[in-house]
Structure formats: structure tokens, C-alpha cells
Amino acid sequence: MKPLQLISILGTAAIVTACSSQTVRNSFPDTYNDHHYWAARQAIKIGEPELAEEHLKAAAENGSYTSMAWLGHIYTNGTGVDKNLEAALKWYEKAIVDPSGDNAQLMKRVGDIYARGEGTAVDTAKAEDFWKRAYVYYTSKEDLTVSEAQLLGMMYARGQGVEADGEKAVALLKAHYTPGLGSIARLLGDIYYDGLGLRQNLPEARKWYTASFEEGDPVRLYRLGFMYLDGQGVEPNPEKAHQYFAQYLGYLESKLNNDIHDSQIRELAYMYSKGHGTKADGEHAISLAKRLVGKDGGISERIIGDIYIDALGLEKSDPAQAVAWYEKSIAQGDPARLTRLAYIYSSGDGVERDLEKANKHWQASIQHLENLGQRRSPSETRRLSVMYAKGEGTQANTTRAIEILQPYVGRGDGYAEYLIGDYYYMGYGLDKPDPSKALEWYAKAANEGAIERLKRLGDMYDQAEGTKRDPALAEKYWQMAFKGYEARGENASTGELTTLARMYGFGQGTPKNEERALALFKKASERGDLNATRLAGDMAYNIGEMATARDFYQIAHEGGNTTRIKRYAAMLRDGLGGTADEAKARALFTSAIATLEKKGTLRSDNDTLQLGRLYLSGDSGEVQAQKGLALLESISARVSVAPVFIGDYYYERENPDYKKALAAYQKSFDMGDESRLKRVAFMYERGQGVPANQAKAQAFLKKAKNR
Structure with a gap:
């Protein structure tokens, strides 16, 4: 029998029989509740946490509010028990009514649980109620501890129980900050990075994240690495990014078999899947994520699905496996991949195509995201906006799509701006595309530092889409885009590789290099991107490598592209x-x-x-x-190319209808597509579908030449 078990049995017997065992009284305070509470704490301390639950329950059921709180802790973290968020919430709520007020700080945690729907249904009203009670508790205290100041600071930043006020949050945290308190530095970095209650400030975020790390808090090393990788608030520096990734990886590995948190296991899995700070290893990433399968509400299942669908650290994508894991994730209560699963079912990529399932998942995703309201994350907000714009699971509503994005306009990352630009460029939910509006929003995104639409912005100035042709501006934006994508190197996404390949292929922002373009298309294709496979075929076709082109087209076709x-x-x-x-x-x-x-x-x-x-x-x-x-x-x-093909049909058929062809070509011109200028010039020269007019013919030829 283990020593602690012997003490526990003796202690319980002593209390029940009212005997005065000296061993028991020397080990624990005299009261029944204190005995069980300290027995539980000692069990956790010596590495036998499985003994703690029984002790804590004995004390909690006898009215110990402290033990109730600790039951909440062990069920939340899975300390010696299976993680049980429903049980955790039950005990936290019991502990909060402690008349001494010692457990009032738990009100913030309970509010967070209701907000996230952990172990219960999402309940915004209850979350706000508990946050308000926590706010009253903290603000009524004359002196806040450092941990209390951190909690209150983040409540100000996130608008929990009080109106969001980033400046108050920053002032409070800085007032309690002294060198060495890396956790406060980290929270200040979060406020500036995420723009919590104030405008995003990436240089300031980097400063505080760096201070946090230098003061012994490595928790944001990963984010700091991304900032250097992507050039967020600092010049891109892949080497420094890799250094931070490697340091963070080492930190997580050192915790792996000790006190690592579930979220850190997930981060470790992601780092192995992406090759951040180490060689990419999808299989090891999956093995790490599988430690949490069935234990974290479907998040680990979702991560495994991501690894399979995006071929992260794997030789190729496996859509069927991805779908199976996404379905498990959703069944566990994680709605994060409802939209992606809907796309997979709608395209039939790796699974039998099922439009009914696609619509079901789209509708479930919209409902979930709408229910989150102001608690939507930036990525969730953008996803909801796109669904309204495209009419996925609902009627297309571009006005609503843009309205959803408004809180993120001007926040410093340019994502909302270029997404709105996309809606106007593609004409989602509109009568027709509006390239001039798209250009305006793409320029705003560029000014915010986003590189994602710089190439398109250059293309629009080059092709006079929504603006006058300006080769100098086109080249400026192409060079900015090229520099941004090239800096991402091995960490570039598949889409970024494809864009970079196009730029090499067309000589945009860099000297033309078709061989380099083909190599990049191949690399993206090897990751399972069928569009890149098709583009590799196009590039091979253009440079005369017909056998290679045919091979790539065959792969694309067999994959469903x-x-x-x-x-x-x-x-x-x-x-x-x-x-x-x-x-x-x-x-x-x-x-x-x-x-x-x-x-x-x-x-x-x-x-x-x-x-x-x-x-x-x-x-x-x-x-x-x-x-x-x-x-x-x-x-x-x-x-805009649709009327071009309509015109071609009427022009090239056995019995041409030149009037209809000309009308279709004119419509394409009005939409910014001038690919048939020479043909229309020829039609005016020959009088096809219109009276011959040499002046107009010459005008169209001149315009075509200027293009």
C-alpha cells in the first residue's frame, strides 16, 4: 500500500471514530474538510493525482467551497480524472456562492465557460452576467494582486462585463508591470496584436512579446516567429522566425511528458505538421494530436483533418481521411470545420459528392456563427461574411457580408479590406462586378500591409480594370507582391506558391523565368493542389513541353479538376x-x-x-x-469573359450573326475585358454587323496596340 493511501485511510478512520491518532493530526489540520483538502493537494504534489478526486468530493459535499473550486480545476484540466467540463462548471458555480468571497475570482472563469459553450450550451446572457459580477468584485477591491490585475485588464480589453476599453486595459496592466513579469508583457502584446479595444499596433505588439520572452515567458514565441516570418510590424526575417520557432518547439518538448497544457500539445502538433522550427513530419503531428482525441471537444480531430486535407508534413493530401476526422470533430461539438466540410461535399473532392450534406453543413455553420455575435473571432467573422457574399447555405447578401466585416476595417492587417474588394471584383450578390470599387478596397488593403491582393492590384493597373492603365503602378505593386511572397520561402502556403509561380511565369515584379515558374507549380501540385497541377500543365504547354503538360493535365483530370x-x-x-x-x-x-x-x-x-x-x-x-x-x-x-465567348460563338459559327457578336463584344468591353479589340476593329473595317467605318476600325486597333 502506498504511504499516501495509508495516511488517507487512517485519517478518515480517525475522524469517523473520533480517535486521536497522532500521525493524522501531525499531517493534516484537525477538521474533516481540511484533512481531505490537503490530502488531495498532497496527492497532486507527489504525482498521484488520481487520489485527489475522492478527497475533494468528500470535503466539497461537506460544504468546503475551496474543495469545490479545486474539483472544478481538476475536471477542467483532466488532473487525475477524465476531463469533464460539465462537471467542472457545476463545481465552479457551487464554489462561487462562498460567503467569504474567497472564490469570487471564479466568476470570470465561469463567464468564459458559458461564452465558449464548454460543457454547456453557449449562453451569452449568463456569460455577461458572470463577467459583470466579476467586474464589480475586482473594481471594489482597493489593492489588486498581479493575477487579478491581469484578469481585469483583459476584461477591459475584450469588453467582458464592461464596455471594451483598450486604453484602460493597457494602463492597468502597465501600472502592475515591473521587469520580470513576462505574463503581463505577453498580455500587453496580445492587446496590441489583436487590436483588443484599440487599434492594432504590430510594432508595439512585437516589443511586448519580445519583452515577455526575455523575461522568461515563452508562451508567445510562436506568434513572434510568425511576425518575423510574415513581416508583421517588422521586416520579414525567415531566419529569425525559424530561431523563435525552434526555441518554442524546444520549450514545448521539455513540457511534453510533464505539465504541458492540451493547447500546447495542439501547437506542437501543428509545428511538426508545418515544419516550424523542425523538419515537417505529418505522421508525428497526427500521433501528438491523437493523444487528445475524444478529450478536447473535437479540436484534435479537427487538427488531424487539417493535416490530411492540406498534406501538412505528408506526401500527399488524403481528403477521405480528412472528411472522416472532420465528421468526428463536429460530432464532438467542434463546429470550426463545418464550412470546409461543406465545400468538400459540394465538390466531391475525395468523397462521394453530396449536395444535401453540403447545404446542411453550410446552414449549420451560418447558424453557429450568427449565434456567436460579437464573440466571433476575426477568422469566424470573415468566414460568415464570405458565406453571405457567395450565398452558401443562404441567399446571397453582399450588403450583409460587408456589414459583418466593418469592425475589422482599418485594424491593420488589410484582410477585411481585400475581402470586400473581392466581393466587388467578383460581383458576388451584385448585378455585376464593380472593378473601380474593388480597386479602391484593394488599395486600402495594400496600405494596411496586406500582400494577398498586390498582384491583382498590379494586374488591374496593367489591364486598365476599373482605372486608367498605369504600367508604373502595375510594376510597383507586382514588385511589392513578389518581395512579400518570396520572403516566405519554404513557409509559403500552397496558394502563395502558386501566385509566385505566376509572377515568374509572366515576369511580373521579377525577370521572367518559366522554368522557375514550372518548378513552383510542381511543388504546389505535390502538396495536392489540383489547381496548381493544372497550372503546371499550362506552363509546360506554353514552353513546349507537351508530354509534361499532358501528364499534369491527366493528374488534374483524374483528381476532378x-x-x-x-x-x-x-x-x-x-x-x-x-x-x-x-x-x-x-x-x-x-x-x-x-x-x-x-x-x-x-x-x-x-x-x-x-x-x-x-x-x-x-x-x-x-x-x-x-x-x-x-x-x-x-x-x-x-x-467579363462570358460575353466574349458568346460573341465568339455568333462570330465563328457556320452562319455568323455579326450583330449579336458585336453586341456581346461591346458588353465585354464595358466590363473591362478588351481581348477582342482587334476582331471588332476588323468588323468595322469589313462592315460585319455594322456599317463599315475605317476611322472606328483604326481607333480600335490603336487601343488594342496600347494594351
């Missing part, structure tokens, strides 16, 4: 890059039509464009003009 199915089928038909196979070519055209038709109302604009062109081409065996024209017309108000 039909964007170049027409070209791939034509290569098979004509024997480009390999043996001719007319039967397979025709089958591919037919298959592409069937795949796109199956998407029904969930077809994207690009899918609709491709299907319309396939109907008009007749490559599957027959021209289906009425269907093709109807599809292209349905998107012609927002996709």
Missing part, C-alpha cells in the same frame, strides 16, 4: 505529347459535361463558364447551342 479538360482532350485527339486517342478524347469531353452538370445549383461561375463552352464546342459529339448560350448569359453580368 476539369478546367483544362477541353485542352487535354484536344491533345489526346491530336496526338500532342503522346499517342493520339480520339475515342478517349470524346469520352473526356462527355465526362466533363456530365461532371459539371451534376453540380447543379452549386456550380461556381468558372464551372458554369466551362460547361457553357463545352456545350457550344460540340466536342462531345453535338453542339448544344441553346444550353451553352443560356449558361454563359446567366453569368455574363459578373464574368
